[in-house]
Amino acid sequence: MSEISCNGDKNNNTAKRKYLGYRGEWYDVTNFVERHPGGDIIEKFVGQDATHVIDTAHSKDVLKSWKPVSLGRKDAPEPYQYDPTSFEKQMLALHVKLKKNGFYDDSVGWFIRKFIIVASLNVVIFILLFNYSNIFYIQCLCSFLLAAFWQQSGMLMHDLMHSQAFQNRKIDEIFGVFFGTFCFGISSRWWKDEHIVHHALTNTVDYASGFIDPQAHEDVWAQNEKLFPFMCEKIHHFFIKIQYWTFLPFCILIGRFGILVDSYRLERRKDVWLAFALHLIWISAMINLLPGWKSRILFYYFASVGEGILHIQLLMNHYSKPFYEKEDMHETGFFRAMVDCNINIVCPVWMDWFHGGLNFHIEHHCFPRMPRNRLREVSPMIKKICAESGILYDECSFTSALTRTMSHLKSVSKLFTAMKDYN
Template sequence: MTMKFEEKCGDNGSLVGRNQSYPGEKHQPKGKPITNGEAEFYAKQEANGKCSVPRKSLNMYTWQEIQRHNQEADQWLVINRKVYNVSSWADRHPGGRRVLNHYAGEDATDVFRAMHPEPDIVQLYLKPLLIGELAPGEHSQERHKNAQSSFLQHDVGHLSIFKKSKWNHVMHKFVMCHLKGLSANWWNYRHFQHHVKPNIYPKDPDIDMGPLFLLGDSQPVKYGKKKIKYINYEKQHLYFYMVGLPLLMPVYFNLQSMQVMYLRRYWVDIAWVSSFYIRYFITFGPYYGIFGTVLLIYLVKFLESPWIAYVTQMSHIPMRMSTEENRDWLSTQVLATCNIEQSFFNDWFTGHLNFQIEHHLFPTMPRHNYHKVAPLVRSLCAKHGLQYVNKPMLRAFGDIVRALKKSAALWVDAYYET
């Protein structure tokens, strides 16, 4: 049953009213806020506890009501006990619509803190979407989630001193599009989904490698029972060396990036990526010609491919994969990731991504800080009975193949089952 309550200042001083605007805030025709200096000033004022707005009534909701709104066209989520209807705004979400849909009907407080380094400014966008609050008798998170584990995200988050800015956005475009020849938007939307729901079918695109590879325990059985055999999956751990390692970057990522840019009309990314190819042809065309320059581009990507495949997959493929279990943030990230032992070489070779658990818990934290929070994360995992996996690098490389072989055996058993 929906109840009403009076508007008040939130715990951090922010308002919880519906359809309110900050002084100085403008709107585009579609309703997307455009912030200016005055609006940001008000956001910071409210974050400091200054609140003097008349009281209004808002709805209060139970988790049972909220969880019904988990469809693509009807999405509610909860942040800090506030209920937001993001259905009409999802297409304008900078992280992509699917990220919001993955948390529809759930508590998104921890993932919100992890992915937004400046939450006070984000409040400008949240205000018009606010429709109510959790009823007083409701838990802050769904009952089966471990709410105690979320304190780490709040208490250690101060180490995430790196602030996002328009220059970070430009640099990301420059590195991804101009230096690597890949769409920055494509990478963002794919990678954000991986971070919020790692190793969860079908929400993590990184584990959807069919029909080439079958991963985890459930996907091979599903294919086997349906008698699906695009390739002889019994040998997937062998052709991983011939296909997965050398072709991930020059073929799979390249083609997918181009497809997404074209279908979604990412004109800015198309212009940036065009500058990547123009630079190559101007620099090397006079020496190698058009065909030779194209070969050079793909040779560089071919050499990079095994590195990116090993560094990204050794921490995920051997770990737990499942359908949505609606776990708390800490459990979701730790069960799907593992670390590689720290050493000078490992830190350099992986770019500090050997601390993959910490990278997933604190995605906006500078990587050189991961080793500082690792002991805290390890102790928290021990407290809550979560296995904190830390292994040698060579063993991690081998675990990729062993995991693929195990999945292949599950497919064989299901496929030939009479």
């Protein structure tokens, strides 16, 4: 993004008026910040050009009814020149081309088929347990199917909270709460609040405000040295030193319970709590079909362990990739940063269901509103632009990505230990 000035200081986000840059024009968002449907992420772009974030994150021209700040206004900032790099221009042109050619059009039929398939998993579990709950291998099979149901529901929540299905934010969010909270069990709105920030400022920190990409930070590990200043407690130091041993067990064995606690800790929205109450009702009805508390507890726990694969899928696309400070992120350019901060997972077409579109993470982060069933078609287009620009298009197998993540965590752990010993 262009490096620009707002009221004489691009770092001064506490100025009386708040201006956002879009295609060379300033827009006064002072009174809109609190009403922004995407939350206060807009604050992180005050005094900056936000053209590419705005274009890729919204379904239509959201500034169509807005007027840029008049140059005659007394408090108007100095004009700036919108001059993205060649790579940014090519990527934005691709975005426009894809939109024109229907790649962003709703995929209602495709998603309805996915809805039916995922719902069928739950129906099968109830039928099997109702008729054969005393058979051990049926219990194991149903526990596996419940894990798959949760994982696929989480993927659908992700799609819907990006408005990929119906291209209507309100309708998509209703279905997002259904699959994310009623089916999967977490607060889907909490997840969306964090995910919007994650997409706008992937792998980004801001020491001045204490900001960290909320979906790239956990208290029990640090995957980049830029996170070290946030890890000040002795318990942080203990966990970082062993993070390459604890990463997989934490994700798999207790990942589901951790995200459940995190998502509801500060949740106040009534529709989410209603959906969660209904989730507890159906999951209780399911496990009560099993004979005895021991089998019920083991059934639920092993399903939670199976669902833990989702947490690994969500993290390894980013964990071995670079981090930015906020100002560097703006200067790098949105599309370049999205390519740099992501890894694609190479897999055959028939495995796309398993990854839920996350195997094309570069494409998804560049064009987050594009339905996932179109991402495979877009991949070679971005790969070509990257090759022409001499930019790494990072892709590897699932096992390679996991190995790289583990190796990276170990290297960062050693660096942290060396720095602590030196100090």
